[in-house]
Amino acid sequence: MTESLHTESLHTEVLVIGWGKAGKTLAGALGRAGRSVTLVEQSADMIGGTCINIGCVPTKTLVHSAEVRREGDDPSAYFRSAVERRDTLIGKLNAANKAMLEPVKQVRLVVGSVAEFTGPRAVRVTGGEDELEITADTVIINTGALPRPLDVPGADGPRVHDSTSIQHVDPLPARLAIVGGGPIALEFASMFAQFGSEVTILERGERILRGEDEDVGDSVRAALEDQGVRITTGVEATALEDDGTQVTVQTTGEPVVADAVLVAVGRVPATEGLGLAAAGVEVGDGGKVVVDDLLRASAADVWAVGDVNGGPQQTYVSYDDHRIVLSQLTGDGSRSRADRVAVPTTIFLTPPLGRVGLSESEAAEAGRTVDVYAKPVAKIAVMPRPKTLGETHGLIKFVVDAETDEILGAALHTVDAQELINLVALAMRTGTTRQQLLDGIWTHPSSTEALNEVLAPPRD
Numbered sequence: 001m002t003e004s005l006h007t008e009s010l011h012t013e014v015l016v017i018g019w020g021k022a023g024k025t026l027a028g029a030l031g032r033a034g035r036s037v038t039l040v041e042q043s044a045d046m047i048g049g050t051c052i053n054i055g056c057v058p059t060k061t062l063v064h065s066a067e068v069r070r071e072g073d074d075p076s077a078y079f080r081s082a083v084e085r086r087d088t089l090i091g092k093l094n095a096a097n098k099a100m101l102e103p104v105k106q107v108r109l110v111v112g113s114v115a116e117f118t119g120p121r122a123v124r125v126t127g128g129e130d131e132l133e134i135t136a137d138t139v140i141i142n143t144g145a146l147p148r149p150l151d152v153p154g155a156d157g158p159r160v161h162d163s164t165s166i167q168h169v170d171p172l173p174a175r176l177a178i179v180g181g182g183p184i185a186l187e188f189a190s191m192f193a194q195f196g197s198e199v200t201i202l203e204r205g206e207r208i209l210r211g212e213d214e215d216v217g218d219s220v221r222a223a224l225e226d227q228g229v230r231i232t233t234g235v236e237a238t239a240l241e242d243d244g245t246q247v248t249v250q251t252t253g254e255p256v257v258a259d260a261v262l263v264a265v266g267r268v269p270a271t272e273g274l275g276l277a278a279a280g281v282e283v284g285d286g287g288k289v290v291v292d293d294l295l296r297a298s299a300a301d302v303w304a305v306g307d308v309n310g311g312p313q314q315t316y317v318s319y320d321d322h323r324i325v326l327s328q329l330t331g332d333g334s335r336s337r338a339d340r341v342a343v344p345t346t347i348f349l350t351p352p353l354g355r356v357g358l359s360e361s362e363a364a365e366a367g368r369t370v371d372v373y374a375k376p377v378a379k380i381a382v383m384p385r386p387k388t389l390g391e392t393h394g395l396i397k398f399v400v401d402a403e404t405d406e407i408l409g410a411a412l413h414t415v416d417a418q419e420l421i422n423l424v425a426l427a428m429r430t431g432t433t434r435q436q437l438l439d440g441i442w443t444h445p446s447s448t449e450a451l452n453e454v455l456a457p458p459r460d
């Protein structure tokens with residue numbers, strides 16, 4: 001049921017703050033198990049959380065639209081129709097998320113409010129004039145993360161966006177400057193370049209994708225540059241000056257003039273204003289709720305799940321967080337984040353970059369003796385799939401334990417990487433060797449076939 005805030009106080013067995021991936025999954029599971037659950041979400045627009053409303057799903061919908069744009073399509077009109085398509089899908093997913101929990105009678109939904117702790121396991125929820133005091137036996141904090149603001153003059157200007165507002169920028173900016181060079185910056189850069197914007201990335205580090213091997217970063221850089229993206233590294237934005245028609249990004253290097261600016265310099269755990277001190281919950285670096293490997297906060301019977309506990313900031317990590325807490329609340333408590341092995345990631349560029357395990361440089365730093373197997377996608381003869389799609393940028397790279405022949409890590413910058421990386425992660429978890437992947441029988445034409453060639457020992 002959806003609760004309006006007329007009630008003045010209530011007690012619930014489980015209070016979930018934030019409708020994120022872990023929180024909603026826990027609310028449903030615990031409600032179905034017979035616990036009384038109250039789920040508080042501050043905004044009706046965010047029912048279902050970041051991923052479906054403003055994060056993964058809307059951005060990947062836009063990425064797809066950008067990828068299939070035809071040469072002759074008018075960029076502005078096409079972008080508007082892509083945004084409409086995005087909004088239609090997201091509206092449906094938002095409604096579906098609400099509908100998913102509404103039939104669970106044990107779950108009380110409180111929407112349109114902001115929750116703040118008033119004491120241990122006690123919160124005050126305010127929505128307009130109304131107030132609701134909630135006490136709980138168990139509290140699960142799942143408030144997510146928010147864009148890190150850029151601390152320079154002019155950052156609140158009318159042409160300056162974060163990853164949420166840029167999805168509705170109107171009109172399509174002819175020139176887009178992006179401050180940052182992480183996953184969000186690169187995904188929007190690739191997307192907007194394909195929508196027809198002239199994109200400039202301004203990254204303060206010496207390289208984009210700072211954690212990756214140089215050859216992997218270079219592969220991504222080359223693909224972006226072929227899309228027309230200008231990448232400037234080693235520069236910091238110092239001011240954003242709006243003259244009423246355009247914005248100039250002053251930097252420690254050359255200034256960049258643009259019609260819109262996207263700030264993508266990280267996301268910080270959403271704990272400000274939660275009053276966690278009143279709850280005895282310790283907050284650590286960058287505002288994250290400090291948790292142990294069972295995701296327990298410093299106060300008794302309080303857990304923190306998802307981005308708010310410091311991440312990694314991935315929807316599926318938040319989903320796995322829910323399993324860890326559920327196993328303590330309804331099971332044998334045996335799950336722990338310390339047991340996670342080979343958790344893959346994908347940055348949805350064109351083509352995407354899938355990553356798992358150690359990079360070559362991390363393996364070297366760890367003193368591992370490794371063999372490296374790598375090949376540019378365009379040169380992998382047994383894998384025609386990229387050619388059939390007309391997208392042959394990229395590099396496939398594996399780091400292999402020289403003694404055991406086990407896969408220690410992989411970087412797949414290629415079409416279908418978002419799928420193939422999961423197979424590699426499973427191989428790592430199960431101890432499948434390089435030789436076994438090399439000898440595998442894979443469908444044709446598929447991206448998996450690359451394993452038949454890239455993992456072969458070099459010919460003399």
Ligand SMILES: Cc1cc2nc3c(=O)[nH]c(=O)nc-3n(C[C@H](O)[C@H](O)[C@H](O)COP(=O)(O)OP(=O)(O)OC[C@H]3O[C@@H](n4cnc5c(N)ncnc54)[C@H](O)[C@@H]3O)c2cc1C
Nearest residue numbers: 018020021042049050051055115143144306307313314315
């Ligand atoms: C642009 C973008 C693209 C992304 N792409 C991907 C991707 O492709 N793949 C991927 O795995 N991850 C991606 N991510 C990251 C992913 O979205 C997050 O890691 C994930 O959604 C985090 O979920 P969560 O469970 O921490 O909570 P969230 O889904 O963030 O939910 C938190 C909820 O709490 C609510 N809330 C906050 N404070 C309060 C309060 N005081 N009272 C009540 N409610 C409150 C918020 O409104 C929100 O609905 C992306 C993120 C962004 C921004």
Ligand SMILES: NC(=O)c1ccc[n+]([C@@H]2O[C@H](COP(=O)([O-])OP(=O)(O)OC[C@H]3O[C@@H](n4cnc5c(N)ncnc54)[C@H](O)[C@@H]3O)[C@@H](O)[C@H]2O)c1
Nearest residue numbers: 180181182183184185203204237264265266267313346347
């Ligand atoms: N596909 C995915 O899985 C996906 C997609 C998007 C976001 N995410 C998640 O969201 C999180 C946040 O992403 P993000 O890209 O915003 O953050 P990030 O922290 O990963 O990258 C931020 C980048 O901005 C640079 N930077 C910081 N301050 C700067 C400044 N003043 N000037 C210029 N550059 C500056 C940093 O050097 C860094 O390269 C990621 O960690 C990721 O987990 C995941």
